Amino acid sequence: MPSFKGEYEHSVDAKGRVAFPAKLRKALNPDAQENFTLLRGLEPCLYLYPKDEWEQVERKLSGINSFTKQGRTVKRNFLRFAEDLSLDKQNRIPLPSHLMNWAAIDGTAIFIGSGERIEIWSPEKLEEVDSNLSFESYQDLFEQVMGDNDLEEANGG
Amino acid sequence: MPSFKGEYEHSVDAKGRVAFPAKLRKALNPDAQENFTLLRGLEPCLYLYPKDEWEQVERKLSGINSFTKQGRTVKRNFLRFAEDLSLDKQNRIPLPSHLMNWAAIDGTAIFIGSGERIEIWSPEKLEEVDSNLSFESYQDLFEQVMGDNDLEEANGG
DNA sequence: TTGTTTTTACCCACTTTTCCCCACTTCACC
DNA sequence: GGTGAAGTGGGGAAAAGTGGGTAAAAACAA
Numbered sequence: 001m002p003s004f005k006g007e008y009e010h011s012v013d014a015k016g017r018v019a020f021p022a023k024l025r026k027a028l029n030p031d032a033q034e035n036f037t038l039l040r041g042l043e044p045c046l047y048l049y050p051k052d053e054w055e056q057v058e059r060k061l062s063g064i065n066s067f068t069k070q071g072r073t074v075k076r077n078f079l080r081f082a083e084d085l086s087l088d089k090q091n092r093i094p095l096p097s098h099l100m101n102w103a104a105i106d107g108t109a110i111f112i113g114s115g116e117r118i119e120i121w122s123p124e125k126l127e128e129v130d131s132n133l134s135f136e137s138y139q140d141l142f143e144q145v146m147g148d149n150d151l152e153e154a155n156g157g
Numbered sequence: 158m159p160s161f162k163g164e165y166e167h168s169v170d171a172k173g174r175v176a177f178p179a180k181l182r183k184a185l186n187p188d189a190q191e192n193f194t195l196l197r198g199l200e201p202c203l204y205l206y207p208k209d210e211w212e213q214v215e216r217k218l219s220g221i222n223s224f225t226k227q228g229r230t231v232k233r234n235f236l237r238f239a240e241d242l243s244l245d246k247q248n249r250i251p252l253p254s255h256l257m258n259w260a261a262i263d264g265t266a267i268f269i270g271s272g273e274r275i276e277i278w279s280p281e282k283l284e285e286v287d288s289n290l291s292f293e294s295y296q297d298l299f300e301q302v303m304g305d306n307d308l309e310e311a312n313g314g
Numbered sequence: 315t316t317g318t319t320t321t322t323a324c325c326c327a328c329t330t331t332t333c334c335c336c337a338c339t340t341c342a343c344c
Numbered sequence: 345g346g347t348g349a350a351g352t353g354g355g356g357a358a359a360a361g362t363g364g365g366t367a368a369a370a371a372c373a374a
Contacts, residue, residue, distance in 0.1 A: 078299065
């Protein structure tokens with residue numbers, strides 16, 4: 001299982017291309033190589049999954065029945081904003097314009113390694129969420145999540 | 158198993174032809190190649206199944222008991238408005254006028270990859286259902302797919 | 315059946331986008 | 345400082361998307 005970490009800022013060129021950080025590339029599972037799925041995240045940022053990790057998600061999706069109303073809605077709106085893509089020969093990612101617009105990315109993108117996936121932010125949006133999180137409240141949060149309470153049990157394993 | 162994803166907008170010409178998005182074409186199973194079944198969807202949109210996936214649907218349909226009134230009704234009305242078709246040499250789909258009319262498609266069509274099938278929407282109709290989709294409800298969706306709860310079980314396998 | 319009209323599908327031409335390649339600059343490490 | 349990898353930018357070939365003409369096929373009427 002890959003584990004992405006670190007923060008990397010790169011410029012996005014006129015064609016919507018961003019260099020994929022070398023350190024993250026080294027953390028990739030070789031057999032997922034260069035293939036990703038990019039989609040809208042839960043904050044105004046994008047999530048980038050390497051192929052092998054995305055397959056876990058697909059497995060979950062394939063268990064959803066497309067003939068129920070809820071199933072249809074979930075699948076449509078989840079997959080709608082997702083795209084498969086891969087690195088070019090210069091190890092760059094082409095960002096689809098609709099995803100760039102949605103995440104307000106323009107000129108600069110920040111990659112954040114976040115375990116099994118990578119988040120891509122615009123500097124402005126990242127600043128915003130950062131300014132809403134003081135160091136003290138981060139400490140509290142950290143304690144709640146990482147503290148003594150048994151996470152495996154609380155999260156169903 | 159193909160998994161269609163992403164949203165693609167294309168223009169429909171005077172002859173009712175739409176380009177089939179290249180990214181969706183790449184997701185096609187090679188042996189289903191270029192053969193589809195198009196039919197009325199459960200929302201005001203069209204469902205497009207590649208041949209191989211359609212066969213699964215047929216299998217499911219054949220399991221329906223035709224000697225119940227409900228079974229007959231479902232079978233009849235599901236298949237009634239379905240048509241087989243294939244791409245032309247320019248990778249375009251010819252949309253039958255009765256299906257275009259029913260889905261209120263005229264001038265522009267939006268393809269939405271939705272797992273094992275593709276939905277085709279008119280911009281207006283899509284706008285309508287979208288107005289019910291807030292960012293919060295997208296977050297809910299996300300949780301349903303990615304969350305810890307066991308989907309296979311919740312949907313009966 | 316025959317002739318007429320409509321439909322269908324293939325072909326060609328053009329525009330736009332995408333992707334690949336080459337070149338230059340910057341940075342990190344020796 | 346030298347060397348190689350990483351990051352950045354642009355030009356050109358190929359593919360995708362769009363529109364229209366024409367001929368074969370199908371539908372219809374006389």
